[in-house]
Amino acid sequence: MGWDPAEVLRMAERIPWIRDLHLYEEVGSTNDIARDLGEMGAPEGLVVLADAQRAGRGRAGRSWWTPPGVALAISILVRPRRPLGDWPQLTMIAGLAAVEGIETVGCPAGLKWPNDIMIPPSRSRDAPASTWRKAGGILVESVPPTFAVVGIGLNVNTPLEAAPSELVEILGSIRHTMGHAVSRLAVLEGLLQAFARLYDEWNEGASVIERWAARLMMLGQPVRIYASGEVQEGIAESVSAEGGLWLRLPDGRREYFLAGDVSLRWL
Numbered sequence: 001m002g003w004d005p006a007e008v009l010r011m012a013e014r015i016p017w018i019r020d021l022h023l024y025e026e027v028g029s030t031n032d033i034a035r036d037l038g039e040m041g042a043p044e045g046l047v048v049l050a051d052a053q054r055a056g057r058g059r060a061g062r063s064w065w066t067p068p069g070v071a072l073a074i075s076i077l078v079r080p081r082r083p084l085g086d087w088p089q090l091t092m093i094a095g096l097a098a099v100e101g102i103e104t105v106g107c108p109a110g111l112k113w114p115n116d117i118m119i120p121p122s123r124s125r126d127a128p129a130s131t132w133r134k135a136g137g138i139l140v141e142s143v144p145p146t147f148a149v150v151g152i153g154l155n156v157n158t159p160l161e162a163a164p165s166e167l168v169e170i171l172g173s174i175r176h177t178m179g180h181a182v183s184r185l186a187v188l189e190g191l192l193q194a195f196a197r198l199y200d201e202w203n204e205g206a207s208v209i210e211r212w213a214a215r216l217m218m219l220g221q222p223v224r225i226y227a228s229g230e231v232q233e234g235i236a237e238s239v240s241a242e243g244g245l246w247l248r249l250p251d252g253r254r255e256y257f258l259a260g261d262v263s264l265r266w267l
Contacts (some may be wrong), residue, residue: 002051002069003184009191017196018044026068028055031141031151034075038147046077047192048204051225053153065164070173072136072154072188076195079147081203087142088243091115091259092212093198094138094150099215102135102154105182110217113236114259115139115246117154118217119172124178129217130266133172145249152191156179213239222267223247227257233267 006022020043029031030048037046065074074251076094080087095111102117103110110118110132117136120127121136136154143149155173155245163171192241202208213219218236225232225247232255235248244258 003049004109007185008049008188011185012191013191015192015196017045017200018026018047018192021047021049024048024050026050026052026054027073027215029053029151030075031139031149032075034077034149034151034162037145038067038077038143038149042077044077044147048075048077048186051075051184065167065171067151067158069163070155070157070175070184072110072152072156072191074188074191076192077147077197078150079241082205084142084144085242087140087144088153089208089212089241090140090142090148090150091138091243092208093195093202094140094152094257096198096208096211097191098136098138098152100191100194101187102174104186104190105174105178108176109135109184110260111212111215113216113239113264114216114243114262117152119174119177121172121177123177129187129221131171131216135174135177137184142263145246150195154187154191156187209239209241218264218266224265224267225257226263226265227260236264 003023008023009155012018020061027050030050032181034048040145050073053066076080098117099109118132119135120132139148139151157175158173160171160173160176165229221236223236235249239245244256248257249255
């Protein structure tokens with residue numbers, strides 16, 4: 001197994017919020033395992049971690065590539081006290097936590113609406129937003145009103161040359177940006193420490209919307225949105241508490257998009 005079980009256990013012990021951690025060599029999907037455990041009554045703070053996934057997935061049923069030994073595949077079980085209408089903000093918490101985890105090893109990071117984790121092609125944060133690449137994604141699956149599973153996939157030392165051909169042009173990895181391999185455990189611990197802190201603050205009533213918006217790279221930028229077979233272009237203006245995006249059209253009107261089956265590209 002690529003993970004050292006003893007090291008992972010010591011890491012979990014440094015984060016009191018984690019109630020239980022299940023470590024696997026290979027699974028179909030960490031989200032599926034966490035969901036099954038949630039339905040059996042597992043407590044909030046359960047973490048499922050795998051060295052590799054055979055059937056990882058992203059938003060709208062898209063597949064997510066998780067080769068062994070180089071990436072993060074993690075799912076976190078939560079039982080929020082916030083109203084159901086606030087649960088979409090779990091994606092915001094996960095995104096902020098992923099960014100903090102990446103920055104733990106000195107790599108710049110940002111977010112692209114609605115759920116992409118982005119890093120630049122080199123260590124320069126000044127690289128144009130359109131050149132940043134997708135290093136990971138977030139998939140939150142809710143089972144209201146009792147629990148939700150927060151899934152995060154992240155390319156840490158993933159060799160981009162081995163990526164499936166359809167992903168080569170869009171994927172990034174921390175190793176590629178930094179020019180050397182980094183510690184998966186350090187990224188994981190930074191992510192989980194940040195998630196525990198942000199989630200507890202949010203569960204007590206704090207807002208994460210402004211912090212999330214500050215990390216969204218495309219706000220204020222010209223973008224193209226593909227939704228329901230149609231294409232709209234404009235300026236990505238702002239986001240809502242539900243995680244939706246307001247687009248300012250060329251004629252001055254505003255149009256609102258929820259994540260759903262929507263894709264966003266820079267112009």
